[in-house]
Amino acid sequence: MSVEGLRVMGIDPGLTRCGLSIVQAGRGRSVLPVVVGVAKTPVGAPLPQRLSQLSHDVSQWMDEYHPDVVAIERVFERGNVSTVMNTAHAVGVLMLAAAERGIEVYQYTPSEVKKSISGNGRADKKQMIAMVTRILALAEPPHPADAADAFALAICHCWRAPMIARQEAIAHRVAASAAKSK
Structure with missing residues (x-):
């Protein structure tokens, strides 16, 4: 199954710095960079204000670049509970x-x-930044690391999308078959 033309928004979530990227799937495993950046919120500001700013920034990206899907890093336990909670809010x-x-x-x-x-x-x-730079044929590595991570998430989804689509099609056929046999 081809995903050529699929526009993916990669998001490396964070409350202080949130990496954002847009890529377009090409033929085979080629992926074309569209844009990359970082949304930032002020560390000393109240949590609701920071979340509102983050929502505003990511909404602008979605409205401007019209991604077909979003690939985001799954929150995992990093040892610091307040960091995990802030990331989960984001x-x-x-x-x-x-x-x-x-x-x-x-x-x-x-x-x-x-x-x-x-x-x-x-x-x-360092390895990830080098691979992202090579895969996207960038003249220079994306900076900061949050931006490179956002690109990596988007590339990952582009490469996994055909398998995901096949799995979803099989699940749909199985569900349809089960409903039909009732």
């Missing part, structure tokens, strides 16, 4: 922005993204 706002626009959201763990991009689920930041 993810909720980001997913809501997509849902309000009818955009499907796919979540990937950091190790899934690393394995997809580099072949190594434990790749370090």
